[in-house]
Amino acid sequence: MKKIVAALALGALMAVAGGSADAKDWKKIRIATEGAYAPWNATDPSGKLVGFEIDLAQDLCKRMGAECEVVAQDWDGIIPALQQGKYDAIMAAMSITAERKKVIEFSNAYGTEPSMFGIPKASPLAAAKFGAERVDLTKDTPENKAAVAKLGEVLKGKTVGVQTSTIQANFMEKLLPSVAVRTYDKLDNAGIDMAAGRVDAIFGDRSAVSAVLEADAAKGMVLFGPAFSRGVLGDGVGVGLRKADKDLKDKFNKAIADATKDGTVTKLSTKHFGYDIAIK
Numbered sequence: 001m002k003k004i005v006a007a008l009a010l011g012a013l014m015a016v017a018g019g020s021a022d023a024k025d026w027k028k029i030r031i032a033t034e035g036a037y038a039p040w041n042a043t044d045p046s047g048k049l050v051g052f053e054i055d056l057a058q059d060l061c062k063r064m065g066a067e068c069e070v071v072a073q074d075w076d077g078i079i080p081a082l083q084q085g086k087y088d089a090i091m092a093a094m095s096i097t098a099e100r101k102k103v104i105e106f107s108n109a110y111g112t113e114p115s116m117f118g119i120p121k122a123s124p125l126a127a128a129k130f131g132a133e134r135v136d137l138t139k140d141t142p143e144n145k146a147a148v149a150k151l152g153e154v155l156k157g158k159t160v161g162v163q164t165s166t167i168q169a170n171f172m173e174k175l176l177p178s179v180a181v182r183t184y185d186k187l188d189n190a191g192i193d194m195a196a197g198r199v200d201a202i203f204g205d206r207s208a209v210s211a212v213l214e215a216d217a218a219k220g221m222v223l224f225g226p227a228f229s230r231g232v233l234g235d236g237v238g239v240g241l242r243k244a245d246k247d248l249k250d251k252f253n254k255a256i257a258d259a260t261k262d263g264t265v266t267k268l269s270t271k272h273f274g275y276d277i278a279i280k
Helices: 002-018 052-062 075-083 142-154 167-175 187-197 205-216 246-261 266-274
Strands: 028-033 067-072 116-121 133-135 158-165 181-185 201-205 221-229
Touching: 028 052, 028 075, 052 067, 052 266, 067 266, 116 167, 116 187, 116 205, 133 142, 133 266, 142 221, 158 167, 158 187, 167 181, 167 201, 187 201, 187 205, 187 221, 201 205, 205 221, 246 266
Parallel strands: 028 067, 133 221, 158 181, 158 201
Antiparallel strands: 116 201, 116 221
């Protein structure tokens, strides 16, 4: 969490120092993505950016009548680079959270999915039973509280791998502070360490954990525990924007609404995820 706080603080300073943008016609838009978080965004063997957000970005740009360039940017510096003007928007599986909204603006959400843990199939953790399959963290029910408490019990003495500066890292810090956490620049690197026995579990978006599950480095991994959503995990994934660019936000919001209404978001998410992540 130190890195996410540092990145957001730097972004806030930039916003104060010179984050305002000159009026633009937005005929050309530069969009940053990580390129390392399949199936949201990834880089194929030829170096080409691929994934749900890459396809969606091109669709949204057509609706906005804009020529768009999607570029790769390391996750840890993605908000400061937006504030520096290196690009105009972020589409990188970035969840809308109150903390991030302090320094950047967001479009309306274009997708959402739960977060889940992954463990080696042979792990003793696989025997754990939970009373809930899905936990909405905005609902303070006895069942949900028991599921989080149970998770803390079974992970006691274990180490969980997460990607740095993510909602999952925030979840671990806020809800499971006694569980050891190891952070990684990419979730697939956490998967490699889990396969080598250096961490006991990984935690990320369900689709990203599933993608690691399918990778050679993490053969024998299974999903573990309930599917967690909302609360400290945010309000869905949206386009990250500078606060000054309210006109660009309006353009993205209209394009997202139209792409959701005509079924494009459902079609693209089903293609890349195997299920619908559209906000209904």
